[in-house]
Amino acid sequence: MCPDDQILSQYFDGEVDLSTKEMIESHVDDCWRCRKRIEAFTNIRFKMLEEDEIDIDSEKEQVYRKIENDYRFRQRKGFWDKKWLIPAPVVVVSSIVICILFSALFVTLGMNQKNTIALKQQRALHIQMNEIQLDDLNQFFDSQDFMIEAKMELPAQGDFSIMGEPQLLRAVDSKRR
Amino acid sequence: MCSGEDLQDLLELVHENAFRINISASVKEHNSISVWNMEVSRLTISGKTVNVKLTSDTIIVIAHITPYVENDESLILIAQGQVYLSNPVEESVQYVSTVKSLPVSLGESVLFYPLGISEEKNHESFTIELEIQVLPYSETGEER
Numbered sequence: 001m002c003p004d005d006q007i008l009s010q011y012f013d014g015e016v017d018l019s020t021k022e023m024i025e026s027h028v029d030d031c032w033r034c035r036k037r038i039e040a041f042t043n044i045r046f047k048m049l050e051e052d053e054i055d056i057d058s059e060k061e062q063v064y065r066k067i068e069n070d071y072r073f074r075q076r077k078g079f080w081d082k083k084w085l086i087p088a089p090v091v092v093v094s095s096i097v098i099c100i101l102f103s104a105l106f107v108t109l110g111m112n113q114k115n116t117i118a119l120k121q122q123r124a125l126h127i128q129m130n131e132i133q134l135d136d137l138n139q140f141f142d143s144q145d146f147m148i149e150a151k152m153e154l155p156a157q158g159d160f161s162i163m164g165e166p167q168l169l170r171a172v173d174s175k176r177r
Numbered sequence: 178m179c180s181g182e183d184l185q186d187l188l189e190l191v192h193e194n195a196f197r198i199n200i201s202a203s204v205k206e207h208n209s210i211s212v213w214n215m216e217v218s219r220l221t222i223s224g225k226t227v228n229v230k231l232t233s234d235t236i237i238v239i240a241h242i243t244p245y246v247e248n249d250e251s252l253i254l255i256a257q258g259q260v261y262l263s264n265p266v267e268e269s270v271q272y273v274s275t276v277k278s279l280p281v282s283l284g285e286s287v288l289f290y291p292l293g294i295s296e297e298k299n300h301e302s303f304t305i306e307l308e309i310q311v312l313p314y315s316e317t318g319e320e321r
Contacts, residue, residue: 164293
């Protein structure tokens with residue numbers, strides 16, 4: 001039975017023990033197929049020994065150029081991919097300034113909102129006046145006695161004091177208190 | 178000077194847009210017992226203030242009550258209180274002023290306390306309370 005390529009190759013390289021070598025030699029003497037295989041190994045060895053050293057400089061140059069181009073392409077980042085190096089004190093000061101500006105903005109907006117609650121536009125009242133003059137209108141409302149004065153008759157005990165912030169609330173809410 | 182008929186015409190012109198402000202002013206002891214009371218009523222229009230001035234030996238309270246009708250037909254009541262409180266012991270006068278506003282409905286009762294409210298039930302000081310009601314003039318008819 002013919003030995004496989006691996007054993008034959010080891011025999012050809014002198015890497016088998018003495019008994020295996022004698023066995024293979026005895027077989028090769030009688031087997032033209034194995035002799036052909038040995039010849040092929042021999043031819044390959046001769047060819048490798050004969051060939052001049054392969055010139056790889058031009059291939060080397062090509063590979064280096066490709067690596068360099070790939071590196072340069074990766075280095076070319078977009079604006080949003082770039083990393084910015086900003087000193088820590090600049091970051092801290094900028095953050096404080098931004099916080100102060102936003103706080104001032106919110107306070108101003110809040111104050112404006114409070115101020116505008118009472119300043120919403122009042123519904124316009126259109127009065128068709130023919131013979132009645134504006135003075136008449138003024139006198140009419142003045143005659144309605146818009147200042148009501150009263151003297152409070154109170155018991156001797158007890159007095160007044162400021163008990164807190166004045167309150168304006170619905171009667172139903174007052175009963176719940 | 179316009180005549181009574183002119184005033185009546187004027188009244189009819191504004192009556193759909195006028196209000197009657199009913200004010201019941203009272204002084205309460207211990208937050209509940211009424212020791213003095215007064216009821217008044219006045220005709221007004223949006224933005225026209227009705228003023229109530231209450232005086233005693235040691236205090237002057239002026240309440241300015243103004244109804245406002247906004248563009249969206251909602252009604253806001255604004256109450257400004259001015260308080261002059263004398264302190265004979267210290268020979269001084271304390272002045273406090275404030276403005277409060279509240280969205281209200283026609284006919285709804287609103288309470289205004291120009292001196293504030295004490296949380297204690299049996300506190301010694303008097304409480305001044307103004308109960309305010311805004312009604313459409315067209316529903317209430319002639320002025321009282």
